[in-house]
């Protein structure tokens with residue numbers, strides 16, 4: 094796109110004001126803009142030149158404060174960090190909606206209470222040993238390897254993009270959400286925290302396994318915090334701390350063991366490992382339907398050709414896990 098060129102860009106902006114009794118709608122505004130213009134700047138121009146009633150939230154305009162998160166062409170983004178040119182080139186217009194998974198207060202402003210409530214629930218501060226408080230006026234020392242374990246999570250600016258993008262939050266409002274879990278991880282791996290084990294014990298039955306591993310949180314994060322990877326780490330640590338106590342963790346462990354054993358899933362065995370004998374009874378109708386379509390599921394699968402290579406991969410992964418590489 095040549096620099097200096099102005100684009101004529103249509104914006105379809107979500108408008109809703111519960112106070113005036115109107116139903117939600119999209120308002121069309123058209124602006125002439127340079128391609129590198131941030132979406133936030135375009136919205137502020139709409140507000141100052143066309144419609145002063147448009148409500149939105151922002152502060153720093155520099156991708157630091159985290160307050161301008163919204164949906165830009167259906168993706169959770171920071172409006173101040175997203176340029177209009179690429180969005181227009183891909184979609185032919187720019188559709189702006191408020192963040193998902195949080196109730197709309199007005200136009201693009203959402204009530205972030207659910208997001209902050211989950212953050213509060215993970216107890217987002219170090220819990221120290223009262224017998225060994227931090228030395229006053231002196232730094233505590235940590236090795237580079239210890240610091241490296243949580244170098245990403247402090248980058249979080251609490252913008253809520255990941256919470257908005259998360260289908261597990263949409264499906265189950267009790268799910269803590271990616272940001273809260275990434276922060277929880279940060280305290281679990283901090284060697285100064287004395288509640289790590291307790292935090293892990295509480296999170297496995299507290300919704301950890303509701304995460305679908307879709308990675309939408311990671312792709313929507315403007316600061317590369319990679320919450321889905323931290324949730325994966327938490328799952329491994331929770332199983333190491335207390336075993337597979339939840340349906341989700343039993344399923345994950347069963348899946349891994351099945352593949353290690355024969356390179357293929359033994360579906361009836363996996364159901365037994367996940368739900369136990371009693372749980373299997375509830376799945377009899379579904380099992381009979383599967384049996385009609387695929388009678389071979391009754392036979393335990395033979396090991397696949399090259400199973401020794403699968404086992405070698407498992408060994409390499411286990412070695413890598415042990416030395417932390």
Ligand code: SF4
Pocket residue numbers: 255258259260261262270271303304305306307308309310311320321324
């Ligand atoms: S990976 Fe998990 S936490 Fe992240 S968006 Fe998907 S379901 Fe939500």
Ligand code: SF4
Pocket residue numbers: 248249250251252253254255256271272275310313314315316317318319320
């Ligand atoms: S993890 Fe990323 S997307 Fe989620 S709140 Fe923090 S900065 Fe925003």
Ligand code: FES
Pocket residue numbers: 151152153154155156157158159160161162171172173174
């Ligand atoms: S206005 Fe602060 S992050 Fe966008």
